[in-house]
Amino acid sequence: MKAKTHTIFAALLALVMWFCVILQFYILTDTFGNVISYFTILCNSLIAVSLTFSAFFPKTQLGQFFSRLSVKTAVALYIFIVFIVYNTVLRGVWKPTGWQLFLDNMLHAAIPFLYILYWLFLVTKTKLSWKNGLYWLIFPLSYLIYSLVRGSVTNWYPYPFLNVTELGLGKVMVNSLIMLLVFLASGSVLIAVNNKFEKK
Numbered sequence: 411m412k413a414k415t416h417t418i419f420a421a422l423l424a425l426v427m428w429f430c431v432i433l434q435f436y437i438l439t440d441t442f443g444n445v446i447s448y449f450t451i452l453c454n455s456l457i458a459v460s461l462t463f464s465a466f467f468p469k470t471q472l473g474q475f476f477s478r479l480s481v482k483t484a485v486a487l488y489i490f491i492v493f494i495v496y497n498t499v500l501r502g503v504w505k506p507t508g509w510q511l512f513l514d515n516m517l518h519a520a521i522p523f524l525y526i527l528y529w530l531f532l533v534t535k536t537k538l539s540w541k542n543g544l545y546w547l548i549f550p551l552s553y554l555i556y557s558l559v560r561g562s563v564t565n566w567y568p569y570p571f572l573n574v575t576e577l578g579l580g581k582v583m584v585n586s587l588i589m590l591l592v593f594l595a596s597g598s599v600l601i602a603v604n605n606k607f608e609k610k
Contacts, residue, residue: 416528420461421461421465423524424461424466427454427458428458430516430521433513434513437513447560448568450496454521456488457489457525464476464477483533483546483597483604484549486600487593487600488549488550490526492522493518493522493526494596500570501518535604538605540601542597542601558582561573572585
């Protein structure tokens with residue numbers, strides 16, 4: 411019963427995600443390159459892709475990859491950070507309206523909440539190694555390098571705390587280190603929660 415519920419929930423969430431991501435690009439007022447460079451968009455797109463393969467194509471190579479507990483937990487970590495950072499630091503930076511307001515709340519609140527619930531209650535828990543927390547830093551670290559390199563070329567940065575032009579490289583490096591520590595600490599919490607509910 412749990413397996414069936416897991417598949418149905420994952421499939422429905424995948425469809426909702428594709429709707430939101432496609433709509434975001436359809437109504438975008440910024441360049442495609444800028445929109446795709448937001449961590450929020452990348453993480454929500456990752457949810458759409460991962461749930462599509464794990465729910466609809468579980469026997470394929472990608473389906474098996476995205477069905478791994480370590481991968482699902484990594485995705486949970488990334489979207490959790492999206493939720494925390496946006497709603498504590500960035501929510502007041504701009505005032506979206508209309509469809510953009512709908513997407514703003516979907517991508518930064520509803521979807522993160524639903525995916526965390528999915529991971530917490532429907533994903534089967536087996537033991538995770540503490541080393542996973544270090545591996546999960548590869549994606550945000552790669553994103554950081556990409557954002558800084560692209561920003562140095564375009565003079566556009568996706569988030570205020572990464573804006574080298576405004577803050578200077580030193581301050582941005584401090585902000586980046588803090589963010590990586592937040593990723594590491596949050597990942598450790600997810601590993602602890604997972605292992606506590608490990609299926610014996």
